[in-house]
Structures are given as structure tokens and as C-alpha cells.
Amino acid sequence: xxxxxxxxxxxxxxxxxxxxxxxxxxxxxxxxxxxxxxxxxxxxxxxxxxxxxxxxxxxxxxxxxxxxxxxxxxxxxxxxxxxxxxxxxxxxxxxxxxxxxxxxxxxxxxxxxxxxxxxxxxxxxxxxxxxxxxxxxxxxxxxxxxxxxxxxxxxxxxxxxxxxxxxxxxxxxxxxxxxxxxxxxxxxxxxxxxxxxxxxxxxxxxxxxxxxxxxxxxxxxxxxxxxxxxxxxxxxxxxxxxxxxxxxxxxxxxxxxxxxxxxxxxxxxxxxxxxxxxxxxxxxxxxxxxxxxxxxxxxxxxxxxxxxxxxxxxxxxxxxxxxxxxxxxxxxxxxxxxxxxxxxxxxxxxxxxxxxxxxxxxxxxxxxxxxxxxxxxxxxxxxxxxxxxxxxxxxxxxxxxxxxxxxxxxxxxxxxxxxxxxxxxxxxxxxxxxxxxxxxxxxxxxxxxxxxxxxxxxxxxxxxxxxxxxxxxxxxxxxxxxxxxxxxxxxxxxxxxxxxxxxxxxxxxxxxxxxxxxxxxxxxxxxxxxxxxxxxxxxxxxxxxxxxxxxxxxxxxxxxxxxxxxxxxxxxxxxxxxxxxxxxxxxxxxxxxxxxxxxxxxxxxxxxxxxxxxxxxxxxxxxxxxxxxxxxxxxxxxxxxxxxxxxxxxxxxxxxxxxxxxxxxxxxxxxxxxxxxxxxxxxxxxxxxxxxxxxxxxxxxxxxxxxxxxxxxxxxxxxxxxxxxxxxxxxxxxxxxxxxxxxx
DNA sequence: GGTCTGCAGCTTTTT
DNA sequence: GCTGCAGACC
Numbered sequence: 001x002x003x004x005x006x007x008x009x010x011x012x013x014x015x016x017x018x019x020x021x022x023x024x025x026x027x028x029x030x031x032x033x034x035x036x037x038x039x040x041x042x043x044x045x046x047x048x049x050x051x052x053x054x055x056x057x058x059x060x061x062x063x064x065x066x067x068x069x070x071x072x073x074x075x076x077x078x079x080x081x082x083x084x085x086x087x088x089x090x091x092x093x094x095x096x097x098x099x100x101x102x103x104x105x106x107x108x109x110x111x112x113x114x115x116x117x118x119x120x121x122x123x124x125x126x127x128x129x130x131x132x133x134x135x136x137x138x139x140x141x142x143x144x145x146x147x148x149x150x151x152x153x154x155x156x157x158x159x160x161x162x163x164x165x166x167x168x169x170x171x172x173x174x175x176x177x178x179x180x181x182x183x184x185x186x187x188x189x190x191x192x193x194x195x196x197x198x199x200x201x202x203x204x205x206x207x208x209x210x211x212x213x214x215x216x217x218x219x220x221x222x223x224x225x226x227x228x229x230x231x232x233x234x235x236x237x238x239x240x241x242x243x244x245x246x247x248x249x250x251x252x253x254x255x256x257x258x259x260x261x262x263x264x265x266x267x268x269x270x271x272x273x274x275x276x277x278x279x280x281x282x283x284x285x286x287x288x289x290x291x292x293x294x295x296x297x298x299x300x301x302x303x304x305x306x307x308x309x310x311x312x313x314x315x316x317x318x319x320x321x322x323x324x325x326x327x328x329x330x331x332x333x334x335x336x337x338x339x340x341x342x343x344x345x346x347x348x349x350x351x352x353x354x355x356x357x358x359x360x361x362x363x364x365x366x367x368x369x370x371x372x373x374x375x376x377x378x379x380x381x382x383x384x385x386x387x388x389x390x391x392x393x394x395x396x397x398x399x400x401x402x403x404x405x406x407x408x409x410x411x412x413x414x415x416x417x418x419x420x421x422x423x424x425x426x427x428x429x430x431x432x433x434x435x436x437x438x439x440x441x442x443x444x445x446x447x448x449x450x451x452x453x454x455x456x457x458x459x460x461x462x463x464x465x466x467x468x469x470x471x472x473x474x475x476x477x478x479x480x481x482x483x484x485x486x487x488x489x490x491x492x493x494x495x496x497x498x499x500x501x502x503x504x505x506x507x508x509x510x511x512x513x514x515x516x517x518x519x520x521x522x523x524x525x526x527x528x529x530x531x532x533x534x535x536x537x538x539x540x541x542x543x544x545x546x547x548x549x550x551x552x553x554x555x556x557x558x559x560x561x562x563x564x565x566x567x568x569x570x571x572x573x574x575x576x577x578x579x580x581x582x583x584x585x586x587x588x589x590x591x592x593x594x595x596x597x598x599x600x601x602x603x604x605x606x607x608x609x610x611x612x613x614x615x616x617x618x619x620x621x622x623x624x625x626x627x628x629x630x631x632x633x634x635x636x637x638x639x640x641x642x643x644x645x646x647x648x649x650x651x652x653x654x655x656x657x658x659x660x661x662x663x664x665x666x667x668x669x670x671x672x673x674x675x676x677x678x679x680x681x682x683x684x685x686x687x688x689x690x691x692x693x694x695x696x697x698x699x700x701x702x703x704x705x706x707x708x709x710x711x712x713x714x715x716x717x718x719x720x721x722x723x724x725x726x727x728x729x730x731x732x733x734x735x736x737x738x739x740x741x742x743x744x
Numbered sequence: 745g746g747t748c749t750g751c752a753g754c755t756t757t758t759t
Numbered sequence: 760g761c762t763g764c765a766g767a768c769c
Contacts, residue, residue, distance in 0.1 A: 058759080059758085061759085112759090187758085187759050353757075355755085413746085415745090415746075417745055417746050417747090534759070535759095552756085552757060553757080555758080576756060579756095588757095616755095691748090746762105747768085748767085748768075749766105749767080752763090752764085753764105754760105754762090754763105755761105
């Protein structure tokens with residue numbers, strides 16, 4: 001029996017109102033996830049089978065958290081509910097019925113990278129220079145068109161029929177053709193094709209409408225036109241649709257999200273009930289106050305009055321750094337200090353505007369010996385060696401996938417060069433065959449005898465691997481793949497540190513497949529590939545909570561932490577320079593600031609750097625206007641008392657490679673002391689650029705794992721450490737290598 | 745025909 | 760500070 005008394009009155013109303021359309025306007029930290037999970041549990045308690053419930057979230061992380069919390073309330077019965085992202089949900093629907101749209105079941109899902117490859121080849125085939133038609137811009141335009149559900153022709157009408165747009169529209173059309181030829185969908189297609197499937201096949205639509213009697217959509221303010229349409233279709237006529245969102249947290253306008261979807265919900269569903277959640281359970285008064293003041297500078301919002309019963313708490317700290325290194329050092333040292341005060345590392349987060357900001361921060365964390373974890377992008381699967389192996393799998397699962405095949409046909413090197421590939425490709429094009437067919441029919445493609453032999457061998461390899469794929473479980477198959485392609489052997493031939501780390505990554509991939517197999521005993525290779533396409537490593541939650549979180553503000557949405565750092569509070573960084581003169585963009589940046597501030601439960605640290613390396617040049621940016629929008633009374637600002645205490649950089653750090661202490665941090669109690677205090681040793685030294693590691697230190701390397709320092713050479717930024725990883729020793733540059741000291 | 749090396753350009757945020 | 764591409768070299 002779930003206990004509704006643990007909810008406040010509006011929360012309870014939102015849970016209990018199960019029939020008809022419901023809009024829940026949930027301010028930051030107002031218990032939104034709790035409402036959603038209780039709602040699912042409540043529905044089940046009323047006798048609704050879990051499989052009739054569809055809950056859609058924006059990120060995999062949010063989906064997983066929701067699924068976990070539902071399970072806590074309902075037990076295993078809750079596992080039957082579909083709780084997933086829009087994209088994963090669509091992939092699941094398409095996997096079943098995409099043949100009705102003329103694709104084959106084993107369609108590939110292309111990531112942004114693959115899309116770029118396709119676009120580049122389309123531009124090339126059309127003889128358009130990438131100077132005049134930058135692939136990035138073309139891709140963005142196409143994606144934008146798709147998110148607005150516009151076909152190439154419709155897009156042309158909408159964008160204006162000039163010569164340039166006509167070309168864009170042609171590229172878009174060719175791109176679509178190419179994807180189809182490769183039996184592949186891009187991310188946007190997942191939504192578009194699902195819409196197409198449902199609207200063109202009434203029985204399929206009816207099936208899902210009947211099945212999903214109750215639909216919940218999280219982060220509704222971030223839905224785009226296609227997602228909106230999908231929700232409407234699925235909700236059918238019953239309208240048992242509950243959407244939850246906060247217009248102040250709409251931060252995906254650039255991806256086609258349309259804030260009007262939430263603002264107009266009551267117009268779209270006139271019978272809709274509206275519940276406002278305004279009590280904030282997350283943040284202290286000062287933090288909430290700051291957030292409210294900042295967001296109040298936006299226009300056209302739904303009025304909300306977020307309040308809290310919590311006390312004022314500490315004031316918001318503001319650190320004036322000399323440069324980005326100084327700022328990063330401050331963040332790392334402060335994080336360390338907080339940990340010394342008993343804060344769990346998992347309750348500390350550093351949230352930045354752009355991924356590019358993470359590098360300096362990472363370096364500071366490594367130097368300071370503070371365990372951290374960077375969440376961001378799909379880094380792991382984007383690594384060359386991993387992507388290569390994935391492309392082998394994709395080419396095997398989906399023989400129409402020329403894009404993947406081209407990538408691996410000569411990887412590792414087997415003497416099949418560009419010219420040979422082009423010959424094969426033109427043979428394939430003439431006969432309207434996929435490239436793979438040309439490979440298997442190398443004798444007929446008019447190749448030189450040498451090329452014929454090499455391509456023939458490659459074809460045999462692919463045939464053997466196809467057999468293996470059908471006979472073996474994914475875990476075993478990956479090992480076969482690595483062995484038969486000789487991928488690792490090729491890397492081992494040159495034992496460079498780079499290759500060593502690639503081999504380690506490949507081991508990690510093997511591990512990932514094994515883990516997938518364990519969690520999905522029924523899953524085949526294509527299921528694994530789908531997982532890879534839709535689930536980024538950013539979704540891997542750090543269950544142990546043993547490290548500080550570094551991520552972008554965008555990925556932090558929906559999360560909360562005791563202590564939050566917002567570095568880079570500068571006009572030009574946050575808000576981004578391109579948003580400074582555009583009101584709409586500026587408002588979106590402000591909402592992003594609101595999201596950032598409201599992630600913090602107890603303590604918030606803002607910082608800015610007087611100068612910073614930006615786009616390859618050192619620039620000086622003014623303090624972010626968003627900081628100015630926070631009332632001074634809420635800020636513990638250094639510049640108002642005392643003077644800065646400049647510590648001259650140590651002579652051996654004259655290259656500037658080591659971070660310098662000396663930014664001003666007055667008003668933040670104990671920051672300078674923090675350089676001493678409990679962590680005097682390693683911290684003061686880290687800042688001075690003196691020895692960081694000593695013999696006997698236990699360390700963790702991001703790729704090599706646990707080890708022990710067995711040799712140290714040099715000092716400061718130039719320090720070289722030799723580490724023994726259970727028998728294998730490696731030497732690293734201490735300032736660059738991703739090594740963390742485990743015990744101090 | 746294939747591979748290696750040096751130089752330019754680029755960076756918003758994500759499924 | 761990394762990737763893609765062009766040109767030189769094998």
C-alpha cells in the first residue's frame with residue numbers, strides 16, 4: 001500500500017487525478033519525480049496493469065531513476081511499465097513494425113557523427129564545397145526541419161525559395177535517400193518515422209492507443225513539435241495524459257523544443273486540470289531566493305511563487321579567479337575541503353556551460369587528488385577503436401549499411417585503399433546493390449588481381465563473422481570479432497602508449513558487452529547496438545557516489561547535489577557570447593542559469609576568471625550578468641572586504657603550467673585556509689607545482705585501473721611518475737595523465 | 745596504390 | 760588542444 005500521506009496536498013492531487021488530461025507545473029525541487037513515481041504506483045494499486053502505463057522522460061538517466069523508484073514502491077510488478085526516453089520508446093515501436101515503412105527490421109541508428117559522414121558524402125556527390133555549405137550547418141538545418149516535421153519540399157516553402165535554400169532542400173532530400181539506402185535512421189528519424197508509422201497504419205496506432213491507457217510525460221517544456229504530435233497521437237481520445245514540466249526550465253529551444261507546448265496545454269486540452277507544485281524541498285532559502293530573482297528577469301513566463309520552509313542557509317559564495325586555471329584550482333581545492341568536512345563526493349557537482357570547460361577542471365582535480373567523474377557526450381563509444389568495432393557489428397547486422405562498411409573495410413589496414421573502394425562503390429551503384437554485395441562479388445567488379453585477392457579475403461572474413469554472429473551470444477561474438485579481424489593484434493604491433501590505451505578501451509567494450517548480456521539474457525547483437533546508440537556513457541550513474549560530478553548544465557537537469565559549483569560565470573561564457581544580443585537566446589541562457597542554481601541543496605559556489613583561454617585566444621570577460629541579477633545580500637563576495645592575497649607563482653612554475661593561487665576568495669570562509677588545513681600536504685604542493693606523487697602512493701588510472709607509484713622523476717608540471725599496475729609498469733606525465741591518488 | 749606527417753580550423757548545449 | 764585533410768614519401 002503506497003502512503004499518499006507522504007505527499008503535500010498539491011502533490012497528492014496530482015497523483016490522485018488519474019483520468020483525463022493533467023498539467024503539473026512543477027517548480028524546481030518541488031517533488032516532481034516523487035509525483036510521477038507515486039502516480040505510477042497509485043495507478044497500479046487501482047488495478048491498472050503496469051504494461052498499460054507509458055512514462056516518457058528526456059534522458060536515460062531520468063528514465064532509470066524513475067524506474068528504480070517505481071520498483072521501490074511497487075516491487076517487480078512495476079518493471080512491466082514502459083519507462084523510457086522518447087527515442088528509446090520510438091526505437092522499440094519501430095523495431096516491431098518498421099517493415100511497414102519499407103525499412104528492414106535490422107535498421108541501424110546513426111549518431112551525429114554518422115549523419116555528418118552521410119552529409120559530407122552527399123555534398124561531395126552534389127559537387128558542393130563544404131566552405132559554402134558547411135556540413136555542420138547543413139546537418140543542423142536538416143535536423144531542425146525534421147524536428148518541425150517538414151519534408152524537404154515543405155521546408156523549402158517555409159524557409160523561402162531562393163537558390164541557396166533550394167540547394168539545402170536538395171541536400172536534405174539526398175540525405176534522406178542515402179539514409180534509406182543504408183537502411184538507417186538518424187536520431188530525428190526515430191521520432192519522425194514513428195509518427196509516420198502510427199499515422200499511416202491505423203491498426204498499429206490503435207494497438208498502442210489501447211495499450212497505453214495512461215501516459216506520463218516528464219520535462220514537457222522540452223518537447224518539440226514531433227514529440228508533441230507523438231504524445232497527442234498516443235493519448236488518443238481518452239486523454240489520460242499527465243504532463244509535468246516547468247517553463248522556467250526550458251533549455252532545449254535550440255533542439256526545436258517549443259515552450260508553447262507547455263504554455264498552451266490548457267488550450268490543446270480544454271478539459272485539462274492544472275496543479276501547481278510550488279513548495280521547494282531541495283534548496284536553502286538563499287539559494288532559492290537567488291534562483292527566483294534571476295529568473296524573474298525573463299518575460300512571458302507562467303507566474304510561480306516558489307517557497308521553502310528551509311532556513312536561509314549559507315550565502316552564495318563568489319570567487320574571483322585570475323584565470324581559468326586559478327578558477328579550476330579553487331573548485332578542486334574547495335571540493336576537497338568540503339569532502340574533508342564530511343561531504344560525500346557524490347553530493348558535489350561542478351556544472352559548466354560548455355564541455356570545453358571540463359579539461360582545465362579535470363587537470364585541477366587530478367592534481368589535487370580529488371576523485372571526479374566527467375559525464376558528457378558519448379565519449380566512450382565515439383573513440384575510434386570502439387566506433388570501428390561497433391561499425392563491424394553494424395555492417396554485419398545490417399548489410400545495407402555502407403557507411404559502417406566503408407569505415408572498417410580497411411581497418412585494420414589490409415591494403416584496400418580509397419581507389420579500390422571507389423571501384424567497388426561504383427560497381428555497387430550501377431547494379432543498385434549495397435557495397436557489401438560488391439565486396440562479396442569482387443571478381444565481377446573489375447578490380448586488379450591484387451585488389452581482387454585482398455577484397456576477396458575481406459569478404460570471406462565478413463562471411464565467417466556473419467556465421468559467428470548467428471551462432472554465438474554477443475559476449476563470445478565480440479571476442480571472435482576482435483580475434484578474427486586482428487584488430488588488437490594490429491594495435492599490439494606498435495606498442496605505443498596510445499595503442500595500449502586503445503587496447504584497454506577494447507577490453508572495456510568487451511566488458512560492456514558481457515554486462516549487457518548479463519542484464520539482457522534474451523538480447524542479441526542488434527539489441528546491444530541499439531543500446532549503444534541510445535544510451536550514452538553519461539547515463540552510467542556512479543552508484544558508489546565516490547566521486548565529484550563534472551557535467552554540463554544541460555545534463556544536470558533533473559539532478560540535485562548538496563554542493564554545486566558554477567564556474568565560468570562570465571558574459572561570453574555563460575551566457576554565451578552569441579546569446580548576448582538575442583533576447584530569446586539570452587532568456588534561454590537565463591533559464592539554464594536557473595536550472596544550475598536550483599541544482600544546489602545547501603551550498604552554491606559561483607566563480608569567474610578575469611582572463612581565460614577561449615577559442616584559442618586569451619580573453620577578458622566581464623562578470624556574468626546573471627550574477628548581477630542576484631541581490632548582493634545573498635552573496636558572500638570577496639571584493640567587498642579585505643584585499644586580495646596574491647601568492648607569487650613559484651619560480652619553477654614560470655611556464656604557467658601549474659595553477660597559481662592568488663585569485664581573491666575573501667568572504668568565502670576558509671578558502672585560503674583550505675589550501676592548508678587538513679590537506680596541507682598535497683594541496684599546497686599541488687598549487688606550488690611541487691611533487692604531487694611519491695613512491696608508494698596508490699593511484700587509479702582512468703584506463704589502466706589501480707596501481708602503485710614506483711618511481712618519480714622531476715617536479716611540478718614536468719613530473720613523470722612510473723606506476724605499477726599489477727606487474728605492468730607505465731610512465732606518465734603527472735600533469736596530464738588521468739591518474740588519481742586514492743589514499744593520501 | 746597505400747601510408748605517413750604536418751598544418752589548418754574549429755568548439756553550445758543532447759537524444 | 761584535437762581532428763580532418765592535403766601533400767609528400769614509400
